[in-house]
Amino acid sequence: MMIRKTSFITALLFLFLNFQVNSQRGKTSSQTTKGSSQTAKPSSQKDKLPRSTPETEGVSSKGIMEFLDAIAQTKHEMHSIMILRHGKVIAEGWWNPYRPDLKHTLYSLSKSFTSTAVGFAVAEKKLSVNDKVISFFPGKLPKTITPLLSDLRVRDLLSMTAGQHPDPTGPVVMTDDWIKSFFATPVLNKPGAVFLYNSAATYMLSAIVQKVTGEKIIDYLTPRLFKPLGITGMDWETDPSGINVGGWGFRIKTEDIAKFAQLYLQKGKWNDQQIIPEEWVEEATTTKIDNAPYDEQAKKDSSDWKQGYCYQFWRSRHNSYRGDGAFGQYALVLPEQDVVIAITSETMDMQGELNLVWKYLLPAMQVDQSTLNKNDAAVLKKRLTQLKLPLPAKPDSTFKIISVSGKSFKIDSNEKEIEKISFSGKGDAITLILKTANSGNNAYALHFGNGRWIEGKTTMLGPSLVAGAKGHFEGLPPSQVAGSYRWKGPATLEMQLRYIDSPHTEIMTFYFDGDKISVDMLDSFKALDKKVTLTGNR
Numbered sequence: 001m002m003i004r005k006t007s008f009i010t011a012l013l014f015l016f017l018n019f020q021v022n023s024q025r026g027k028t029s030s031q032t033t034k035g036s037s038q039t040a041k042p043s044s045q046k047d048k049l050p051r052s053t054p055e056t057e058g059v060s061s062k063g064i065m066e067f068l069d070a071i072a073q074t075k076h077e078m079h080s081i082m083i084l085r086h087g088k089v090i091a092e093g094w095w096n097p098y099r100p101d102l103k104h105t106l107y108s109l110s111k112s113f114t115s116t117a118v119g120f121a122v123a124e125k126k127l128s129v130n131d132k133v134i135s136f137f138p139g140k141l142p143k144t145i146t147p148l149l150s151d152l153r154v155r156d157l158l159s160m161t162a163g164q165h166p167d168p169t170g171p172v173v174m175t176d177d178w179i180k181s182f183f184a185t186p187v188l189n190k191p192g193a194v195f196l197y198n199s200a201a202t203y204m205l206s207a208i209v210q211k212v213t214g215e216k217i218i219d220y221l222t223p224r225l226f227k228p229l230g231i232t233g234m235d236w237e238t239d240p241s242g243i244n245v246g247g248w249g250f251r252i253k254t255e256d257i258a259k260f261a262q263l264y265l266q267k268g269k270w271n272d273q274q275i276i277p278e279e280w281v282e283e284a285t286t287t288k289i290d291n292a293p294y295d296e297q298a299k300k301d302s303s304d305w306k307q308g309y310c311y312q313f314w315r316s317r318h319n320s321y322r323g324d325g326a327f328g329q330y331a332l333v334l335p336e337q338d339v340v341i342a343i344t345s346e347t348m349d350m351q352g353e354l355n356l357v358w359k360y361l362l363p364a365m366q367v368d369q370s371t372l373n374k375n376d377a378a379v380l381k382k383r384l385t386q387l388k389l390p391l392p393a394k395p396d397s398t399f400k401i402i403s404v405s406g407k408s409f410k411i412d413s414n415e416k417e418i419e420k421i422s423f424s425g426k427g428d429a430i431t432l433i434l435k436t437a438n439s440g441n442n443a444y445a446l447h448f449g450n451g452r453w454i455e456g457k458t459t460m461l462g463p464s465l466v467a468g469a470k471g472h473f474e475g476l477p478p479s480q481v482a483g484s485y486r487w488k489g490p491a492t493l494e495m496q497l498r499y500i501d502s503p504h505t506e507i508m509t510f511y512f513d514g515d516k517i518s519v520d521m522l523d524s525f526k527a528l529d530k531k532v533t534l535t536g537n538r
Contacts, residue, residue, distance in 0.1 A: 047230020049087075049088070049089050049255060049262070050088045050089070051089045052085075052088035052090050053374070054085075054364070054376075054377055054380065055372045055374045055376065057088060057090050058085070058365070058369055058372070059085055059090055060363075060365075060367045060371075060376070061376035061377050062373075063364020063365075064083070064360075064364055064380055065379070065380055066364075067357070068093075068383065070356050070360055074356070075347070075348070076347040076349070076353050077346045077503075079094065079095055080093065080094045080104070080343065080344045080345075081341070081342070081343050082258045083339065083340070083341050083342075083361070084262055084340040087262060087338075089255075091380065091384060092254075092384065093387045096453070097388075097455060097482035097498060097500050098344070098500055100254065102480055102500055102501050103233060103234070103251040103501050104251060104252070104329070104501060105249075105251050105325075105329070105503060106250045106251065106252065106329045107326040107329055107465070108199070108326060109324055109330070110202075110246065110248050110325065111202045111246070111247055112313055113217075114205050114217060114244075114246040115158060115311045116221065116225060117209045117217040118209060118311070119276055119284060119311075120221070120225070121212060121213060122280065123280060127154060127209075127212050128154070129153065129155035129158065132152065132153060133208070134149065134150060136207075136208050137179050137183070140177070140179045140180045140183055141183050142183055146187060148187040148188070148189075149183070151191050152187060153191060154205070154208065156191040157201040157202070158205065158284075158311040159192070159195075159288040159289050159309060160195050160198055160201060160289070160291075161191060161192045161193060161194060161196070162191060163187040163189040163190060163193070163194065164198060165194075165196060166196075167196060167200070168200050169200040169203075169247070170468075171185075172200045173200070173203075173239070173466070174469070174470060176240050177240075177241070178200070178203060178207075178240075179204070182200050182201075202246040203245055203246040206247075207243050210243050216238070216242070216244045217236070218235070225263075225275065228270055229256070229259045229270060229275075231253075233252075234256070236249055236250045236251070237249030237250075237469075237471070237476065239469070245471075249466070251476075254342050255342075257329075258331075258340055261323075261333050261340040262340045263275060263276065264333055265333050265335060267281045268280065268281045284312070284313060285311075285313050285315075287315050289308065291305075303351065304316045304351060316332065316354070318362060319334075320332060320333055320334045321333050326350075326465060327345065327350070327525065328344070328345035329345070329503070330343040330354075332357070334362075341357065346505075346524060391453070391484050392494060394450065400490055401490055402491050403425075404430065404493065404510075404512065405423055406424065407538065408538065409421045409537060409538055410536050410537060411519075411536035412534070412535050412536055414532070414534050417437035418434055418436050419436060420433075420434070421510075429447060429448065429449055429450070429454060430447075430495075431445055431447050432446045432483075432508075434446070434460070439460075444458055446458060446495075448483035448485040448495050449483065449484050449485070450484070454483050454484070455480070455482045455500070456481055457478040458478055459478045460479070461473055462479055462481070462502055462506065463499065463502070463524065463525065464504070465525075479499050479501055479502070480500045481497055481500060482498045482500050483496065483497050483498070491511065491513065493509070495507070495509075496508075503524075503525075504523060504525060505523075506521065506522070506524070507521075507522045507523075508520070508522075509522075516538075517536050517537070518533060518534065519536075
């Protein structure tokens, strides 16, 4: 759960903004082979992508299963994967309780969609990448406009070379006027010359598109991108002025991510119609800045974060490129293989996750065709339908569990602003009721199963790296959640609340001692020493 507080926020935002750049690195081979190209044409069944089997498209099902085996032995928590070759889905799976119909937070993968909105605006001659950024917002500028700020162009925002230092995003998004705060941040380096990951720069792109089109980018993209691709139900966070935040906050389904990547693989063409100008696709996905100019070549060769930055896309090894977001949200395009891979997950080691793609999935696309066994496809398909995340273990039957149903506890003052915790029970299900300072006369009721997930919805904000941004999640629908619990001892109850439209989980451990209670609350992406402990009495 997330109560908006300013404490710890700057650190969280700093982690968010630098997460991908500082991901751990590994080394893989660079062998690639050429694949044939075929334009994807979604079937009439609700605009779903066409389906095939791995072997039919020249891919080894065994290789994909080896990837699944390898992932299962790591700490990478996969939520979904979809693999396309020659425009057809050859493998798809969701780790229960994640589902194909659920949207998933994209974090910085959102940036690639913002770049696409800029591309449409450029094609419609509403702006140019050489336009000066200050020209769009004359009423938001500081009293003194330095030559460096005056020189800042749209292309510099696109390529993360705005010249600001340090990254201003954390301070900017905690203000009421993000545009004015962005311009108030000094430009210290020549625009276009030095790479610095800067989500506030992406926000400015969103603001510029809205200024020249009169529409939020989510609305501007709807008839141009989402409708042609059959993408529906998307949503995007806004700032206090009603501008889509651009650099994060976009949510779509896994298949929608795959469609977007496939559109770029097809150089902007969809159903024999040119959706995005081919020139923009080329411009947006080729290197614009060396983002690691002083690193040794060996380090570059082992990292997917040192291959160069484009227009809100990253270049990757094996002559691929991608949009990606914190904790492992990927739209990966491999032109030489005619392959697209969409992944949602929660991992603290994004490079490690990509290393497994290169180690197992890439070779699966390069096998000797004569060795493929079409019968393996059925085994893989069954495996993919049985994917699931681990449930909390059921209790040891040797101890007697206390009853918590009907108990309520008044909670001492705390940073999460939780005032009261109550429990009710029905069968093996437990309902946790949280009264907070901002829940008014209502309370949040959350449901948990024993050895199973109970799904529901809640307006309580979940864990997020950008919770400190003003306007965070304003106007968005309730979050989809799944809850499960276990007893770790006679008087120790652990509850896991998964926000299944995001990468994250909240883990709550309750310690009962007569009329007293203490609670440890920990977000899944935080270290143990970052837990918040609550205390209270009946």
